[in-house]
Amino acid sequence: MKIHSLAGAVLLAAVTAVLPLPSGASAVAAADTRIDIDVRAGLATIGSTAVGVNHAIWDSQLGTPAVADLLADAGVNMVRYPGGSYADIYHWRDHTAPGGYVAPDTDFDTFMAGARRTGAQPMIIANYGTGTAQEAADWVRYANITKGYGATWWTIGNENYGNGHYGAAWEADDHADKSPREYAANVVAYSAAMKAVDPTIKVGAVLTMPGNWPDGIVGTGDTGTWNQEVLTRAGSAIDFVDVHWYPGGGTPAETLTRTAHIQDAVHLLRGQISQYAGTNADRIRISMTETNVEVGRTTQPGALFLADVYSGLLAQGVFTVQWWNVHNGLGTVTEVAGETDYGDYGLLSSGNCNADDTVCQPPLNTPFAPYHALSLVGDLARAGDRFVGTGSDNALVSAHAVRRANGDLAVLLVNKDPDAAHTVALNYQGFEPAAGAPTVASFGNGDDRVQTGTGGSASVQTLAPYSVSLVTVRSGRTGSGSPKAPGRPSATVTDRTATISWPAGAAGLKYEVYRQNGGVSEQLGETGGTSLTVGNLEPGRRYTVNVLARDGSGRLSQASPPLTFTTGTPADASCTVKFRDSNDWGNGYVGTIDVTNNGTDPVNGWTLAFTWPTGWQNVSSGWSATWDQDGRTVRVTSDAALAAGATANVGFVGNYSGPNVLPTAFTLNGTVCTSA
Structure with a gap:
């Protein structure tokens, strides 16, 4: 998480205005981008906690009516407390955080009053780093028995893998043993104590997002990665896992490509849960309680990223996505796409200035660009509606679509091109749009509010450079009586x-x-x-x-x-391949491959081939054979003979800059091998 002190004490009630003409839509023009939308491709159904944000106890605006109302206007339905790494030094009973700053009027009851005014459920972080299971259980008792708040969602700690066990240390942890094994043992103890008070609560454990540090790393004395150790030892005691994602990127353009990692990262995380969490692992859900960008935080790159990442994660079944954070404070001031960027992780301005007062933020609670994107996501992701499949033939234009309960479609279009408008042709499968211009709500670069009106058509929309547009298309199909959707296959x-x-x-x-x-x-x-x-x-x-x-x-x-x-591989192939990631350091690893000849005759010279599942994986060097990579296809060639029953071992150094999805299918001289 990211922490800055909060300054400023003046309230400004910010109200988003509606203008008659949307910035992101215009008259029909020749399309240069194809967007496909298929309602037959059903994705995740949206829950009641989908759109979330973070509050922090060092934010003096936490719980104020002005802030609560701004969050409600944006469609926020989950708020997290007491604020990232502060959670591991925070003691709820006396409202203290030794070593940190606690602003006035930020106690738990004030937070809950603000959450209720927003209409949001709380996500509460129990103190693992300097707290106890009893302290957490007492908090559950106060929240749900004494006060009747009905707080369902509780996580044990924040980013506890950042306690020094893997080298980097930013998270408070008083335990002598900093290992994932110790964290897992405490998760079990916390869960038991907390559920003894209120069996209806849901308890979450902290994991790391696949493709982000320290994913893949096995610490000293451990038998597996952080995720493997925690899930194996605490899987039976938890109801969800909690991950954070700061994907980095040195430029806005690079950052905006990272949303392509989402589907593979969630797939890998679900695979880890299934593999390590024991029986009935399917019950364990996924929350994303912190995300943000490093470049363009208060300007359009932050807004475009937010729209893309919330929609992408929710479509994959993550039950809540939460921005870091509501207020954070002035950072390094730069210019991004012609707009002043204040380097602030907050959705709303803190209204503060730098040390010599030469640069000041806008007035307190002025919404930054990501807030306006959040309001579009809040309108897109309504509880009970469902994401459906989309596709784009332009890497700079992404699309997300939701099928409404009444049959209408809401389509979120994100133009990541800072320099050019793009006209998109919308093509529908399994859906018949009604005649007439759709409703379009858009937020463009430099806008100070979402602009709403009608424009374009159901089949063609023109997107302004660096813009987010929500297009609502009415269904042209009337009547009812369609069959009920089949159950889960x-x-x-x-x-x-x-x-x-x-x-x-x-x-x-x-x-x-x-x-x-x-x-x-x-x-x-x-x-x-x-x-x-x-x-x-x-x-x-x-x-x-x-x-x-x-x-x-x-x-x-x-x-x-x-x-x-x-799909698997043949059980009785003439060859067997065993692929191992044997020494991972977070963005690369030493890989080894064993190739066994199961046949009765020798193989005199051989070529092993496989394809990387993603475009961000590659071989940087290899040994014991000749290694070659063309695109995503790797070929390993040897002139040596491989006798019947013999095994050849080859190795390489692999790199990755996203989720490391390992290959599972290999061919030897064109024959598909059994994967061991």
Whole structure:
């Protein structure tokens, strides 16, 4: 987390105004970008805690009516307390944080009053670093038994992997043992003590986001990474895991590419939960309680990043995303895309100045650009609605779409190009737009408010440079009576087939199975039964599918919950490959590969080939063979003979700048091998 002192004491009630003409939409023009939107590709349903922010006890504006109302206007429905790393020095009973600053009128009851005025649920951080399980249990008792606040969500600590165990130390931790093993043991103790007071609460453990430090690193004396150790030892005691994400990037353009990491990072995290957390691991949910950028924090890059990252994470089923933070204070002042950037992590101005008063922020509580993007996300991500699949053929334009309960579509369009407008053609699958111009709410570079009106058409929108636009398209389909969406499917998978099954619906229905593919799903087949076997799949490949029901009148249901699976490799191939990440340092590792000839004849000269799952992975050097990488494809070539039953070992140094999704399928001289 990031901490700065807060200065300023003047209230300014900021009200976002509505202008008649949206900055992000204009008359129909020739499209240079294609956006596909597919309602058959059902993603996550939005919960009641989706849009969150952080409060901090050093913020004198915490809980004030002006701030609570601004957050309510933006659609915030979860607020976190007492503020990042301060949580590990904070003692709730006497409202102190030894070694830190506590502003007046920031106690727990004041926070809860502000949360209630906002209409938001609290996310409370129990003190792990300098506290005890009993202190946390007493807090639960005060909150839910004494005061009746009904505080459901509690995390144990903040960024506890930053306690020095891996070298860097910013998080307070009085425990002699700083290991993940000790943290996990305390999570179990905290959870037991807290749930003994109120069994209805949900307890979360701190993990690290895949692709971010110290992900992949095994500390001294540990048997696994932080995530592996915590999940293995405390998985049965928790209800969710809590991660933070500051993706970095030296320029706005670089930062804005990092949202491409989201789907793989969440996939890896879910895989870790499934692998290490024991029985019934599917119950464990994911929260993202801190995120922000390093460049352009109060200007348009921060706004574009916020819109993209909230939407991307929520679409993948993260149940809350929370910006760091509401107020933070003046940082390094720069100019970004022609606008003054105050280097402030806050959504709202702190109204303070630098040491010699030569540079001052806008008046207190003036919304910065990310606040306005947050208000668009708050309108997009309404509880009970559902994200659906989208795709873009332009890396500088991203899209996110939500299907409303009434059948309408809300489409969030993000133009990351600082220099050029882009005209997008909107193409729909499984959805018929109504005639007439859609409603468009937009926030452009340099704007001081969201502008709302009608513009463009359901099929074409022009996006101003560096802008975020929310386009609401009414459904042209009238009537009701569509079948109910099928329940969650499951799959039995081999290397090239998947048998997909789902609960039976009403009599007389046919079912269609679709594979998600950006914004244009591929129909894999249909059946009158409740299972379908799909063939011709690729070994070691990840697939996401939905099932839809169609009745005798041709009416199509909404999509089932998504199912993601990865095909395996042949069980009896003529070769076996074992791939290991054996010494990871957070953005690179030493990899080893064992290649075994399972055949009865020698292989005289061989080429092993595999493909990196992402574009941010590569081989920097290799040994015991000739290594070559072309795009994402790696070839390892040897002139040596590999005798029947023999194993060859080769090694390399691998680099990665995002989630390190390891390859699972390999070929030897063109034959798919068994992966060990």
